[in-house]
Amino acid sequence: MEPRVDLHVHTHMSDGTFSPAEVVDYAHKLGLSVIAITDHDCIDGVGPARARAKLYDIEVIPGVELTVEMDNIEVHILGYFIDNKNPAFEKKLKEMRDVRVKRTLTIIEKLKQFNIHLDADKVFKLSGPGAIGRLHVARVLYEEGHVATISDAFRKYIGNKGPCYVKKFKMTYQEAIAMLMDNGGVPVLAHPHVMGSDEMIPKLVQSGLRGIEVYHTDHPVAATMKYEEIAKKYKLIITGGSDCHGLGKGEILMGRVRVPAGAVEELRSEAEKIKKGQG
Ligand code: AMP
Ligand code: FE
Ligand code: FE
Ligand code: ZN
Secondary structure, three states: OOOOEEEEEOOOOOOOOOOHHHHHHHHHHHOOOEEEEEEEOOOOOHHHHHHHHOOOOOEEEEEEEEEEEEOOEEEEEEEEOOOOOOHHHHHHHHHHHHHHHHHHHHHHHHHHHHOOOOOHHHHHHHHOOOOOOHHHHHHHHHHOOOOOOHHHHHHHHHOOOOOOOOOOOOOOHHHHHHHHHHOOOEEEEOOHHHHOOOOOHHHHHHOOOOEEEEEEOOOOHHHHHHHHHHHHHOOOEEEEEOOEOOOOOOOOOOOOOOOOOOHHHHHHHHHHHHHOOOO
16 A cells, blocks of 8 residues: 655644644554654654654654745745754754744734734743744734634734744755755755745755655645646656644644655655765
8 A cells, every 4th residue: 555644744843733742643543654744943843753653653754844035935945854863953953943032022022013912921832842933923813812813813914925024044045955965854845836936946956956845735736737847847856745733724734635656765765865975
């Protein structure tokens, strides 16, 4: 039987609501055999997820999701098969998370112009360990009745074009790709349809991008077909993932997305090449 795979899952080490163990338990319930833990700017969920996965016959791929800015557009880059015990890599991620803390306080300040006074401690408490992010702010905005839905929070206030948007750690795409590859990871473009522009794909490929997340819960069929063609054109590994955030976005999305058979092995062998310096 084809392995059931989800290559894009968040835990409470970033803006997911499940602990790493809960993620693995849920994956087992769904009958998945491979999942990748891909928290924003954090790899602390990988170890606990792997420990839990020993209970079942589930492989946990160590991953991460980084953010870069290209031509004023936010681009997310996934890294697969990273070494989750590399101190230099962890140090860099810690710096990125520290910027997120300051940024959250700035977002809370900006919300005051709309007469919204969020308790910073409440947002930090909800965020818990790991990386704090906008989804935590959105959830508190929602819980306190300032917005009707989580999407509203992004649309009205904190979305990329919203009045309270604040940028994160500044990193170029070249730096992000190099950071992942220096740590043995395979760089893959996350949910390209969500970026709203394909112009940067050739630049990413030139800098070492190896794969593209063609299958994603926010990709309509037409987008999926378009990115399949783009993947073929640039010889990129076709990956897929649900981008499950537990209950953070309302529904539990894990396992909902088709992932091509072979994606895991293609990523694994690419990672081996990168680790041997042949990548
Ligand atoms: P951050 O990394 O703090 O900039 O937050 C980005 C995260 O916010 C994304 O990974 C999503 O989890 C979430 N997000 C962004 N836009 C939306 C949206 N329109 N609705 C729900 N969640 C969103
Ligand atoms: Fe997220
Ligand atoms: Fe993302
Ligand atoms: Zn994600």
